[in-house]
Amino acid sequence: MPRIQWSDLPPPLRDHLFERLRERRISAQDLYQLKVWRESELEAPEGPWYKDFGSFKICGEGRYPKTFLLRGQPAKGERL
Numbered sequence: 557m558p559r560i561q562w563s564d565l566p567p568p569l570r571d572h573l574f575e576r577l578r579e580r581r582i583s584a585q586d587l588y589q590l591k592v593w594r595e596s597e598l599e600a601p602e603g604p605w606y607k608d609f610g611s612f613k614i615c616g617e618g619r620y621p622k623t624f625l626l627r628g629q630p631a632k633g634e635r636l
Contacts, residue, residue, distance in 0.1 A: 561620055565620065577624060586612055598636060604616070612626055616633075
């Protein structure tokens with residue numbers, strides 16, 4: 557099973573993720589939580605997935621992260 561891909565993302569996807577980080581005002585402390593989680597190199601489910609960090613969620617599909625959501629915004633897919 558492939559790992560979640562964090563580097564060499566397609567430029568439009570990378571730009572979207574950075575835009576959502578800015579719009580949703582994800583804090584440096586929150587980004588550190590994401591960094592620690594990323595380092596675990598989890599396997600990517602085949603379909604939609606999300607990881608809830610409490611103050612925000614990262615959502616993806618397959619090996620790609622797709623967007624950030626705020627607490628309270630509903631996420632679809634397998635909870636990691």
